[in-house]
Amino acid sequence: MAYSTLWWLATGSAVVAELLTGTFYLLMIAAGLAAGAIAAHAGLPPPAQIVASALVGGGAVLLCYYGKRRKGTGRTNARLDAGLDVGEHVQVDAWAPDATAQVRYRGTLWTAILRPGASAQPGLHRIVEVVGSRLLLDRM
Incomplete structure (x- = not known):
């Protein structure tokens, strides 16, 4: 079996995984x-094929990892999509005696809590943050 066939089978297995x-x-x-x-199709020897694979695969993983890290939101305590709220x-x-309230937001009932202090x-409140499944509110 040709080296290129083995590389393509490994590629397909990685895509399926x-x-x-x-x-x-x-x-x-x-x-x-x-x-x-592709290096095998180009006629490079097996060590060169391995080096090409390692450079491209490892480089892509590093670029993806550091690209995600650099693009961070700076918010560690909230969900990424909570910024929309x-x-x-x-x-x-x-308000209930335990300082919570049930509010209707986005078509469903949410538990709301007050910002400390x-x-x-x-009345009308503004959403400050989404903490788990609760809305942290501030009076307007």
């Missing part, structure tokens, strides 16, 4: 394996 697990890094490894296959307004009809008064 990526589809089953959802690990984006396996796709980068698959790109490196494909580079090894910050600044929105909700109507609080009444705020007074529990009914």
